[in-house]
Amino acid sequence: MADAITFARTDEQNMLASTVREFLAATVDYDAVRTMSTTDNAFDAATWQGLAEMGLIGLHVPDQFGGAGFTAIEAGIVFEELGHTLTAVPLLSCVMASTAILAAANDEQKARFLPWIASGEKVATLAVFEESHDNDPTSSATSLTQQDGSFTLSGTKRYVTDGPNASLFLVSASTPDGGALVLVDSDSDGVEVIPTHALDPTRPLAEVRFDHVSIVAADVMQGAGSGIRTAIDMGVACLANEQVGGAQWCLETSVEYAKTRFQFGRAIGSFQAVKHLCADMLVAVEHARSVARHAAASFDDPAESAIAVPLARSVCSDAFVTAAGDTIQILGGIGFTWEHEAHLYLKRAKSASILLGSVYAYRDRLADAVGI
Amino acid sequence: MTASPITGVDAEARVNEAIDKLLADHPPGSTEPKVFWGAQFDAGLAWVDFDEGYGGLGVSPRFRELVTRRLNDADAPMWNRVANILGIGMAAGVLQTHGTDEQKQRWLRPMFVVDEVWCQLFSEPGAGSDVAGLATRAVRDGDEWIINGQKVWTTLAHLAKWGMVVARTDPQQPKHKGLTYFVVDMEGDGVDIRPLYQITGEAEFNEVFFDDARIPDANRIDDVGAGWRVAMTTLMNERVAIGGNTPPRSSGTIGIAMDTWKQSGSGDVGDRRELARLWGEVEAMRLTAIRATENMQAGVPGPEGSTGKLAWADLNKEVTAFTVGMMGFEGATIPEGYTLEPTVYDTRMTERILSPQRWFLRSRANSIEGGTSEIMRNILGERVLGLPGEPRVDKNIPWSEVPRG
Ligand SMILES: Cc1cc2nc3c(=O)[nH]c(=O)nc-3n(C[C@H](O)[C@H](O)[C@H](O)COP(=O)(O)OP(=O)(O)OC[C@H]3O[C@@H](n4cnc5c(N)ncnc54)[C@H](O)[C@@H]3O)c2cc1C
Numbered sequence: 001m002a003d004a005i006t007f008a009r010t011d012e013q014n015m016l017a018s019t020v021r022e023f024l025a026a027t028v029d030y031d032a033v034r035t036m037s038t039t040d041n042a043f044d045a046a047t048w049q050g051l052a053e054m055g056l057i058g059l060h061v062p063d064q065f066g067g068a069g070f071t072a073i074e075a076g077i078v079f080e081e082l083g084h085t086l087t088a089v090p091l092l093s094c095v096m097a098s099t100a101i102l103a104a105a106n107d108e109q110k111a112r113f114l115p116w117i118a119s120g121e122k123v124a125t126l127a128v129f130e131e132s133h134d135n136d137p138t139s140s141a142t143s144l145t146q147q148d149g150s151f152t153l154s155g156t157k158r159y160v161t162d163g164p165n166a167s168l169f170l171v172s173a174s175t176p177d178g179g180a181l182v183l184v185d186s187d188s189d190g191v192e193v194i195p196t197h198a199l200d201p202t203r204p205l206a207e208v209r210f211d212h213v214s215i216v217a218a219d220v221m222q223g224a225g226s227g228i229r230t231a232i233d234m235g236v237a238c239l240a241n242e243q244v245g246g247a248q249w250c251l252e253t254s255v256e257y258a259k260t261r262f263q264f265g266r267a268i269g270s271f272q273a274v275k276h277l278c279a280d281m282l283v284a285v286e287h288a289r290s291v292a293r294h295a296a297a298s299f300d301d302p303a304e305s306a307i308a309v310p311l312a313r314s315v316c317s318d319a320f321v322t323a324a325g326d327t328i329q330i331l332g333g334i335g336f337t338w339e340h341e342a343h344l345y346l347k348r349a350k351s352a353s354i355l356l357g358s359v360y361a362y363r364d365r366l367a368d369a370v371g372i
Numbered sequence: 373m374t375a376s377p378i379t380g381v382d383a384e385a386r387v388n389e390a391i392d393k394l395l396a397d398h399p400p401g402s403t404e405p406k407v408f409w410g411a412q413f414d415a416g417l418a419w420v421d422f423d424e425g426y427g428g429l430g431v432s433p434r435f436r437e438l439v440t441r442r443l444n445d446a447d448a449p450m451w452n453r454v455a456n457i458l459g460i461g462m463a464a465g466v467l468q469t470h471g472t473d474e475q476k477q478r479w480l481r482p483m484f485v486v487d488e489v490w491c492q493l494f495s496e497p498g499a500g501s502d503v504a505g506l507a508t509r510a511v512r513d514g515d516e517w518i519i520n521g522q523k524v525w526t527t528l529a530h531l532a533k534w535g536m537v538v539a540r541t542d543p544q545q546p547k548h549k550g551l552t553y554f555v556v557d558m559e560g561d562g563v564d565i566r567p568l569y570q571i572t573g574e575a576e577f578n579e580v581f582f583d584d585a586r587i588p589d590a591n592r593i594d595d596v597g598a599g600w601r602v603a604m605t606t607l608m609n610e611r612v613a614i615g616g617n618t619p620p621r622s623s624g625t626i627g628i629a630m631d632t633w634k635q636s637g638s639g640d641v642g643d644r645r646e647l648a649r650l651w652g653e654v655e656a657m658r659l660t661a662i663r664a665t666e667n668m669q670a671g672v673p674g675p676e677g678s679t680g681k682l683a684w685a686d687l688n689k690e691v692t693a694f695t696v697g698m699m700g701f702e703g704a705t706i707p708e709g710y711t712l713e714p715t716v717y718d719t720r721m722t723e724r725i726l727s728p729q730r731w732f733l734r735s736r737a738n739s740i741e742g743g744t745s746e747i748m749r750n751i752l753g754e755r756v757l758g759l760p761g762e763p764r765v766d767k768n769i770p771w772s773e774v775p776r777g
Contacts, residue, residue: 038573038710132700133638159701197709199696199729205705262777263502265766273746325689328571328736332500332744333525336737338569338712346571346736350696354704358697360642 007293009077016074020081023050028085030341033202037344040195041164042088042202048120051089058118060234061098065114072234076241076296083245086344088202090162092242093125096235097170100126104181104227109218113183116168124168127157127184127208128228135361137172137232138225142210144173144180151215153182153190156207161355163206164195171210172228181224188213200351202344233309235356237299240292240312243320243352246345247285250323253342254278254330261332268330277326288319310366317353324349383431384438390415390429391442405449409485412443418460418484422468426476427484434665437618452486455717458528459483459490463536463555465609470553470594470602479534479555489717491532491558492610493523493580494603498776500525501747503538504547504600505766505774508582510539510554515589517541517554519562519582525741529565529578530714532558536606537587538599540771547771551599555591562586572733573710610742618661625688625735626654628728629695636698643698650691657683679756682748685738692732699728706730 009017027047036042051057060075061067068074075095082091098117101110116122128137142155153173160169169184169191186193190213196205221227255278258269268274295312298305324346328335335342353359366372398411412418413427420435422428429435443450453460460483467476482488499506508521519539529535535556542550558565562585567575594602622630633647661680696703706729726734739745753759766774 038712040709129701132702133636134701159704197706199704199706201710260777262498262775263500263505264764265505265775267777268501271746271762273749321693325693325736329739329744329746332740333495336570336740338571338573343571343733343736346733350693350732351704354697354701358700360640 005294005297007290007297013074013077017077017081019054020056020078021084023054024081024085024087028087030344033086033088033341033344034338036088037201039201040197040206041204043090043165043204044088047087048089051091052120057091057094057120058098058114060095061102061114061118065110066118067098067114068118072237072296072299073293075234075238076293079238079241080245080248080292083242083348084249086202086246086249086341086348090123090125090165092203092235092238093162093166094123095238096126096231097124097168099234100170100181100224100227100231101221103230104221104224106221109183109221112218113168122167123162123165124170125160125162125166126172126228126231127160127163127169128172128232129159130155130157132158133358135357137228137357138179140172140174140179142171142173144175144182144215144220146175149217151182151217151220153184153210153213153215156209158207159196159355160206160208162204163193163208164204166193166206169208171208172224175222177222179223179225179228181221181227182215183219183221184210184213184215190214198351200344200347202348203351203355232356233305234299236309236313236362237292237295239352239356240288240295240316243316243349244285244289244292246348246352247281247288247316247320247323250320250327250342250345251278251281251285254281254323254327257331274330277330281323281326284319284322288316291315306369307366310362310369313356313362314359314366317349317359320349321346321353383429383435386429387417387420387431387435387438388442390417391439395446395448400443400446400448405452406485406487408449409452410481412448413481413484417443418480419464419468422464422480423476426468427464427480437665452484456483456486456489457717458492458532458536459488459534462492462606462609463490463534466536466553466593466602466606469605470598474590475555475593483534488533489528489531491526491528491535492606493526493529493535493537493556494606495525496522497524501744502766503603504551505771506538506540506551508537508539509543510541510552510587512541512589513586517552517587517589517592519554519556519585519587521582523580523582525568525577526565526580527577527741528717529558529580530567530575531717534558535580536593538603541596541599543772544770545597546768547766547774548600549597550771551603552596553593553599553602554587555593556582556585556587557591560585567714569712571736572708572730573712575712575714607743618658618665621655621658622651624654625691625695625728625731626651628731629691629698632695632698632728636700638698638700646694647698650687650694653683653687654691657687679752681742682745682752685745685748688735688738692728692735695728696732703729706733 055068058067059070063069094117101113117124145152167186171182173180190211192209194207198205258274261268291312295308298308328342334340394415398408416429417439418427420429420431421433494503496506510517510519535558537554537556540550541552562583564581565578568577569575707727754761
């Protein structure tokens with residue numbers, strides 16, 4: 001990195017973290033999350049509304065387009081808090097969608113699309129993956145064809161995050177001139193949204209079919225390949241911070257339980273088997289926090305972010321999955337119940353390690369970036 | 373107690389003969405499962421090592437495997453073992469070791485034919501790993517005992533007729549000494565059963581409240597104050613039931629992993645090597661189970677049953693997590709979705725095909741149920757390897773004085 005690495009936060013950033021934390025602590029409702037977990041379209045509308053009022057939905061969108069004009073660092077701060085409370089809101093999808101627009105759209109399109117998203121009026125999401133083992137979101141079997149000045153979109157996208165709740169899809173499509181990104185309203189004729197049962201029901205998924213959907217030229221963004229990559233990298237950095245927040249919850253929950261649960265006349269945390277699990281979890285969480293924050297701070301330096309983004313994906317995915325599994329183990333029988341929150345975090349952890357692309361693919365990228 | 377087992381060629385011939393006759397008289401294809409199981413019990417082929425008249429032939433337990441294999445080959449119904457797993461896998465062994473003749477007479481046959489399902493009521497909110505610390509009280513009242521307290525994680529209680537329950541009969545004794553073991557009527561008065569939903573949304577287990585429930589003294593297993601001894605027999609049987617079976621090579625979750633690998637078609641060399649490593653670990657465990665069965669002559673499984681339980685729990689979690697990881701984005705879905713419903717244990721249980729994602733979630737319990745992996749490691753370290761135990765603050769003082777946090 002050109003500048004020395006630093007993790008110091010400004011007063012404003014500290015303020016942002018505590019404001020979001022307090023807001024989420026006041027609104028979090030795990031019973032509601034559990035109830036939503038039996039549906040395919042979980043969506044915490046009250047919290048979403050609150051985030052909109054705080055101006056956090058377009059947090060990294062420039063002010064001229066109705067956003068807060070923050071950097072990825074602030075986005076990371078917000079995601080760490082959202083991950084901690086496991087809030088079922090489509091912010092990750094919206095951040096990725098608006099990042100893609102910022103990277104791929106012309107000024108007229110930005111001015112038209114971004115305020116919808118930044119205000120919270122419309123939930124937007126990327127619809128780019130098609131196959132289960134799709135590691136290249138920029139190549140697409142979905143096609144955009146042109147005839148007599150009008151466009152038609154056809155194809156099927158799968159694993160679309162927040163798809164069941166989205167009103168705008170940013171669809172990658174191939175055209176004779178290369179990849180394009182197309183903005184499609186979910187109400188358009190020929191759009192069919194089929195909710196998928198998600199392993200992590202707090203992050204709904206859908207298959208979205210586009211059957212000869214008419215598209216106006218003004219909604220087509222050309223040269224979308226790099227836009228999608230930029231958006232997904234931003235998504236990975238946000239998700240990594242979210243994973244840290246989730247892992248932090250696991251650590252706190254485990255430690256608290258280990259101190260208060262007695263068996264054999266002792267706190268279970270006095271048994272080394274439990275104490276060492278907690279200590280290992282602490283190490284994993286701290287490492288994850290470092291790489292997640294570093295990834296969020298790296299975007300000004302493309303050479304460093306080429307390392308920092310896949311690094312965060314690799315380290316944070318493992319850290320959260322392990323922390324969530326160990327938390328269930330430390331909780332014993334209660335950890336296996338629907339009633340306890342731990343399973344929600346395990347599902348989130350596993351799903352987060354899969355969505356946005358396999359950890360292996362990111363390790364390949366990391367190996368390339370560091371010359372392995 | 374078991375008479376000394378007949379061994380060798382004679383015994384094997386006897387078992388084979390009994391199987392031939394059972395299959396000839398009751399062709400599995402045209403016999404109702406319950407009728408078949410009844411005949412199997414009467415032929416001494418339920419648990420071959422049990423005494424004659426009680427579902428066995430009094431031969432070595434190593435012939436159990438022969439019976440299973442031959443009945444399996446003949447497509448005989450075997451799902452009673454799943455539908456009544458806590459009865460056939462655990463309670464039967466307890467009755468065989470500690471039960472009176474009347475008790476075996478009364479309970480074994482209806483258990484085997486699944487007319488009466490069993491459950492195990494050991495764990496309580498305050499007593500899981502430390503099950504000897506349990507607080508449910510039983511107080512004698514003439515020929516009966518009155519029982520009060522709460523049990524938790526009781527698998528199958530919602531379908532059970534009988535429950536194996538350990539209760540405290542003397543709180544002034546050190547904790548292991550004041551316990552007594554009973555068989556309680558789960559359909560009787562004062563027994564309240566509520567489902568507990570788990571990570572997958574289904575409810576295999578329940579919480580059970582005893583409010584002045586009555587148990588006849590005739591349903592006491594072994595002596596008053598001998599509850600811990602009987603509980604240990606139960607747990608040994610449980611750990612063998614969980615970890616000591618020898619499934620066919622490449623079956624179960626490693627088989628699912630192999631299918632997933634083939635279907636994914638990714639050809640990823642890293643995945644392939646990891647799968648081969650896991651397959652090897654699973655096979656090592658399987659071969660160990662075969663060796664342990666061969667060595668087990670006495671009929672009472674020893675602590676070496678604990679290696680299987682520990683190994684299986686950790687491996688199964690690893691295998692299922694890896695399998696989901698191989699699936700690409702599909703791994704972030706769960707085809708069954710989540711619906712809150714009590715588990716049904718019947719043919720459907722054996723026929724239903726769970727998705728790898730569902731196995732991934734279910735396997736989280738493997739290192740908790742039947743004794744956590746931490747406890748298993750303590751048992752292996754202390755009882756098998758003879759390492760010194762941890763200093764104990766809860767032994768040799770009255771149960772009522774043990775710290776509870
Ligand atoms: C799916 C499922 C089905 C079950 N079915 C039944 C059933 O049918 N009947 C029944 O009676 N019970 C049943 N159980 C309960 C099970 O036996 C207990 O959950 C288990 O013994 C652990 O107890 P606990 O949940 O109270 O955890 P705790 O004992 O509170 O353990 C919490 C953590 O502390 C650790 N710990 C505790 N003591 C020590 C120690 N000395 N050294 C190191 N670590 C320690 C544990 O390993 C665990 O990680 C079931 C559980 C599950 C998950």
